Amino acid sequence: MDFRFNEDQELLQTTVRDFLEGEITPEVVRELWDTDTGRSPALWKTLAEIGLPGLLVPEEYGGMGMDEVDFVLLLEETGRAGLAEPIVSTAAVAVPMLREIGGALAKEWLPKIATGDAVVAVGHPDVAFVEDAHVADLLLLSNGADEVHAVLAVDADITLQPANDPSRKIASVSFTPTQATCVASGDEARAFLAAAFDRGALASAAQALGACDRMIALAVEYTSERKQFGKPIGSFQAVKHHLAGVKVKLEYARPVVQRAAHSVASGSPLRALHVSMAKLVACEAGVFGAKQTLQCHGAIGYTWEQDLHVWMRRAWSLDRSWGRAPLHMGRVQTALLEDGAPMGSGCTFSSPGA
């Protein structure tokens, strides 16, 4: 039992944080908002240089060969940076799915992802829209709940659905399923889709933590400078207590997300439960953080110009991505009340038996 990350993992986190701090300024995010796609192939290439898209790609295909425990801290950093490139859809979800599908498809696409030369988006029956489909080269799509199809983006019908968060690019996708596009069916397809869903939810949860942390930082900075009644507003207790409340939620969401990453990486039988718990608490922290930090900013926070809303909107988006709260709550309910997941003292890490 050692609930810590190793030195390499922490070092990589610092490296990625520093890198993103330099590259993904709020100005960069806003410039991307004004582009047609909201995505930048050049930026994607740069991210590939530090290994992000290919983090989960096996080394034989040019990736880093890492797992979700390695990735979770970095996903949090991408959330802190407000990075909207297809990190979740391609790096966190499509890559492991391609790995599992294997064969020629994996051989063709995984190396391209690792070098930043391809974007792959994933559709799921429980997720209304396909994230990043508009810039994808390949789409992994479900047909009903028990077929997975690999479809070239040029062969699909993709309609972008502008959303509240200019960083969030989602589309409705339709395609004609054929024998040739079908890459998995039946139990296998269901297993791939279930894993994809958990990975998407985990990655969104991790990003929500980063977004929440960033909003706290912005609010602390702002309230330390802004003066009213002759004092920094951050010295007023009501303001302090708003932010302390967010901090409590955030710090108790983080270990839940980290444990979920461990359960995904290790293929725990409780993976779905752990991921749903993580998604719920992390996104709750994010959405609560948005509300409270906005309040601490006053009117300036209510402007388009102030950067706070870059992360507020991320927090809202992430809450809606890869299953909204009721869906995840339903999964927790099933696990606990129907499937009899172990409960009570001593059951958090292993089932101590009768």
Next chain:
Amino acid sequence: MDLTFTPEQEKFRAQAREWLAAHVPAEPLKSFDTAEGAKQHREWEHVLNGGGWAMVPWPVEYGGRGANLLEWLIFEEEYYRAGAPKRINQNGIFLLGPTIMEYGTPEQKARFLPKMAASEEVWAQGWSEPNAGSDMANIQTTAIRGTDGDGEHFMVNGQKTWASRGAFGDWLFGMFRTDPDSERHKGLTFILLPLDLPGVTVRPIEQLDGLPGFAEVFLDNVRVPAEYQLGEEGQGWQVAMSTAGFERGLMLRSPARFQDTARRLVELYRENADDVSETVRDDVLRCWIGAEAYTLETFRTVSRLLAGGKIGAESSLNKIFWSELDLKMHELALEILGDRGDLLPGAPAAEGVGNWLDGYLFALSGPIYAGTNEIQRNIISERILGMPR
């Protein structure tokens, strides 16, 4: 990251489980805030100590088992799982004990810790005074150093209040003003004081449940031997902050307690699912997730501590989290019980209501004791977030 227990840890768990199964009293004890219950709880602690389980993380020579903090968490999980009695000497074993371990002289450790582990000496906490609640630096009870024929001592005068276990306890620890000209955090000294000394008057105070869970302690020319000073004279605040850290954090409130409450809550919901709304169901599930989150965060903290890390102001995050969670769980339980939630245990229709009402009354004090949650939020915002004072 390794989230599995080692075979040694599993073995330790099995040992604890086996011992507890053989020894935990079949019938629940009376509340330790009654004379009879206090006696029963002391007897239980005597049995626990006899088995070597009273305070597993302490060194063997002080009545412990020399276990590490992870094993302690495992023990706690088993302790709650077995439905074992509450710890009458929690002020001693969880709060003062670790403080003596850090600041005590070898003589003090040998003098106090074994008797504490055995609950032969039950401890009350004496921080609060009529004019020193949240503002603990306003302590006014004086302890003036002097010498007489029997040696060096402190002459103590003043009043402590809200001292938990004061009614049936043997000793009191707390902070006293040893420099009468000092102000605020300076000039305070941490002193251990036997409650049977001449000049000590203990007046029990009934809590919301009608039992004397705490007491006022009047101190009128009480002569306390100087060897009962813990840490250096004038350094009381620093010593006390270490105790407060244990109280807010993982020592006093290990996760097992809340995991256990959460499990009972989910079971209560299951039994009554047809009568309550989906909103209640979701809140129940959220509480269960909260108890898991608290557990995970505690194991994360302990992993860090075992690797040489320290806990500081983060214990304020803990304090808020567990106290709010505990209260929420009990509120929900009463909501689920509906009309029966209001019944006292002896009521004819109280079958199956458990001890939720009592638990609710106690949970209400969680956001108050150990430093109110408002004070914890001040600490979080100023010391963790770095907001201006």
